[in-house]
Amino acid sequence: MDTDEAFCYHRIAFKQAPHISKLIRNYLSGEIPKPLYSQSPNIKGLLAQAAIKKKHFSYRTELNKALKQQYQRCLFDKVEGQNVLENIDLLSKENTLTITTGHQACLGGGPLYTFYKIISAISTCKKLNQLDPQNQYVPIFWMATEDHDWEEAKHFFFEEEKWVYDQEVNGPVGRVSTEGMKEWLKTFAAHLPPGQVTNEIIEHLEHAYLKHNNWADATRQWAHDLFGQHGLIVIDGDDAELKKLFAPVMLAECTQSFAMSDTTHCSKILEENGFQAQVHPAQINIFYMGDGARTYVERTTSGYNLNGLSVTEEELQQILEERPQDFSPNVVMRPLYQEWILPNIAYFGGPGELAYWFQLSDIFRRFSTPFPVLLLRHGFALLEEKSKQRYEKLNTTLLDLSPKIWKETWVKKHAQVRLHLDEEKTKIDRIFSDLEQLAGQTDGSMMGAVRAQRAKQMKGLDKLEKKLMRAEKRFHVESMNQIEVLSQSLYPTGIPQERHDSLWQWWSAIGKNPLEMIINIADTDAPPEDFVYITLKANS
Structure with a gap:
């Protein structure tokens, strides 16, 4: 357990994390066939990819021009703006490479993992800039503004409540108007506890959605306001000049x-x-x-x-x-478009996202375009300090809180009696094996009856096991209720917290923006190998 004045955290390897699929675990362990990917997902693989990509990218002037034009619509102060503009200029140089992540242009960023993707790119660029001073590495956030899944983009969760900006849309989400956001933000602000923290949250959202007239520019603004100091470049692929480069492929x-x-x-x-x-x-x-x-x-x-x-x-x-x-x-062609117009060496995605990239390498080979290193984004679960104290008191582990297993896991660990009847099942199995042998020697027609009786007895023991489990759960009802609260905080509605909770919920809960604390942790593990549980200490 690592600690800091503002937070403490606990790491587990990705291969232990319950929500990481077998495919991704195999990939991280180097156990899937090489045709599906390019370089290994580590520093060595990234440096090898950098040498390859530098020889296969020539659109630096066009990219620089397009980004400068896009950023004319972004509002920024001197420090943040300077960091970003310097990185845009660096893209004109032959030794500048990018690490990219992307997501839909969701309202307020959507779920937490959008921000974790961006943090992954930022932290890994920092690491590479330290290790490889011959080159420059720049983090990129690709806004999926052309996506037309408005159902996913139009909401975020604040605790259990789903906040939706309802508008009829049948085209790309990046072109959606922000005209109604003033009233929407008033309604949202009224739901939050009055005070300085709420004012900060609303000011951030107003600066994005009330200063711009479309969803794409608003998305760039909140991403810049939160990450511009780290030099993050936000790119909109819905751009005539950039698509002109890709038109022959389309x-x-x-x-x-x-x-x-x-x-x-x-x-x-x-x-x-x-x-x-x-x-x-x-x-x-x-x-x-x-x-x-x-x-x-x-x-x-x-x-x-x-x-x-x-x-x-x-x-x-x-x-x-x-x-x-x-x-x-x-979705099949967008990865090629991205790599076509960027000097990119790696893409950060979630487990499901990386899974479909594995199908695409032959498309890249057709156009002699380097296939990027595929990196699993950082994964975090946030806890308030009272939650940490609660699970320690209950003598449970964070891994035991998965919604599918926590009840049985905890009860088995703390049971007053033995809950498994494996020994009894083994004994009965031996008895019926002897009976089958006896039946076979006397009257073969009795074999079916013996086997049916065996199945009946085993089924009875299974039912008895379940009754023992239910009785033990009743005995521990108070502790079970507390653990259920913990499990729901890590898996709201049964899904990982990072896929449900919003940044604004946690900003409000602890009284400050948690992103810089999370970046500090991410910087120690880039590219990431672990899933991290973070206990955030609230402002006093």
């Missing part, structure tokens, strides 16, 4: 449908190793957004359908060249 996908065939090989390797493919490519993995909606480009007998507009292949090519911003790569 045209190739429309005319050749290469993504569907190129994912087949890696998907088969996954399945042969006992894992399921996470994404299933469409016939054409490019959307059309020319009329505001976001619909797939479809092939027809006479050419292509662009959301009701019929065009020939020549007309499609002309539209793509003249208005590349009207086209959008889907």
